[in-house]
Amino acid sequence: MLVSVAVFAVMDAAMKELAQTYPPLEVGCLRGLASIPFFLLGVSVTGQWRLLVPVRWRDHFLRAGLAIVMLWLFIYSVSRLPLGTAYGIVLCAPLLITALSALVLREHVGRHRWLAVCCGLIGVAIILNPRGTEVITLAGLAAFAAALCYSVIALTIRRLTRTDSTLSIGLSFVVMVGIGCGILAWPGWVPVLPAHWTWIAVVGLSGSIGQYLLIHAFRCASPSVVAPFEYTALLWGIALDWVLWGTVPGARVLTGGSVVIAAGLYLIYREPLGSRDVPKPLPDSGI
Numbered sequence: 001m002l003v004s005v006a007v008f009a010v011m012d013a014a015m016k017e018l019a020q021t022y023p024p025l026e027v028g029c030l031r032g033l034a035s036i037p038f039f040l041l042g043v044s045v046t047g048q049w050r051l052l053v054p055v056r057w058r059d060h061f062l063r064a065g066l067a068i069v070m071l072w073l074f075i076y077s078v079s080r081l082p083l084g085t086a087y088g089i090v091l092c093a094p095l096l097i098t099a100l101s102a103l104v105l106r107e108h109v110g111r112h113r114w115l116a117v118c119c120g121l122i123g124v125a126i127i128l129n130p131r132g133t134e135v136i137t138l139a140g141l142a143a144f145a146a147a148l149c150y151s152v153i154a155l156t157i158r159r160l161t162r163t164d165s166t167l168s169i170g171l172s173f174v175v176m177v178g179i180g181c182g183i184l185a186w187p188g189w190v191p192v193l194p195a196h197w198t199w200i201a202v203v204g205l206s207g208s209i210g211q212y213l214l215i216h217a218f219r220c221a222s223p224s225v226v227a228p229f230e231y232t233a234l235l236w237g238i239a240l241d242w243v244l245w246g247t248v249p250g251a252r253v254l255t256g257g258s259v260v261i262a263a264g265l266y267l268i269y270r271e272p273l274g275s276r277d278v279p280k281p282l283p284d285s286g287i
Contacts, residue, residue: 001229004213009236011206012078013244014199019079021196025185028071030192032178034204035211039171042212051165054172060164063156064176068184070149071177077143082247087237088127089143091260094227095121096151101223104155113225116263120231123259126252127234154223161219170211231264 011031018027043049054060078086095117101107160169192200217226234257241247249257 001214001217001226002232004210004217005230005233006236007206007210007213009083009233009240011203011210012074012237013083013240014202014206015075016078016083017199017244018196018203019075021193022190023185023188024072024075024079025068025181026189027075028068028181029178029185030200031071031203031207032174032176032181034200035174035208036171036178036204038205038208039167039174039212042208043167043171046167048165048167052168052171054168055163056160059156059160060169060172060176063153063160064173064180066149066153066156067173067177068180070146070153071181073142073146073149077139077146080137080139081143082237082241082245084234084237084241084247084249084253085127086139086143087233088124088253088256089140090147090150091124091231091234092121092144093147093150093154094230096148097154097223097227100151100155101158107222112266113228116266117228119266120228120260120263123231123256123261123263126256126259154218154227157215157218158223161215166212166215166219169215170208173211174208228264231260234260 015027015031018030022030043052074086074090077089098113098117157169217229220226238249238253238257241249
């Protein structure tokens with residue numbers, strides 16, 4: 001999950017760059033279609049073509065529909081907010097996932113996990129600064145709505161891993177998102193410039209790797225265990241903002257980020273002590 005978050009941060013930075021030229025839904029389409037060749041390459045290497053057939057078709061379509069909405073909202077938010085600020089808002093997703101996994105999946109969430117996640121949320125609140133103006137914007141609300149969509153998607157992934165292979169879940173996602181976003185974006189499609197093909201390749205490669213690792217993480221542990229590791233996205237958002245766009249975080253972002261990181265480290269420290277709550281990895285049909 002830690003590596004997945006880092007790789008996805010690179011993908012988000014590339015999508016932010018593309019969103020300066022193309023509409024959010026078109027960027028979502030490019031994100032899906034560009035990942036397909038890399039997934040097919042992985043399948044050709046392993047020769048596990050039979051594992052590409054989905055089992056839970058309804059859950060695949062539900063996840064894809066939510067992902068299309070999530071991508072549109074998130075890409076819109078990062079096109080108007082610094083990557084670190086958008087991540088700060090989206091980082092409320094682990095708390096939502098923990099609450100939903102307890103309420104919907106009836107999974108046990110110990111008090112130490114609740115404590116770590118709540119402390120992380122306090123750090124996010126420091127970053128957002130409710131008295132400021134960054135959150136009370138359409139872009140800020142879009143980021144929060146994207147976090148809510150992602151929370152439901154995370155639970156769907158956990159259910160899919162019980163019957164479907166990792167490659168099946170990942171490939172169906174990028175195909176459905178690419179086609180779905182493409183259909184919605186077609187009326188306002190902007191021709192892709194040759195200079196942007198490098199960014200598109202980065203989106204495709206990082207998106208496919210991140211997706212595979214994300215699914216495998218949810219296969220090995222419950223959503224309430226995996227989700228808090230997404231707090232590390234804040235570090236990557238701040239670093240990429242500084243390297244690519246010269247945006248330096250203020251004291252508020254650094255203070256809140258420190259609280260978030262401390263909460264994540266505490267969760268990592270406590271997890272071996274509460275390992276009895278973590279389910280055994282689900283089978284991956286031979287992968």
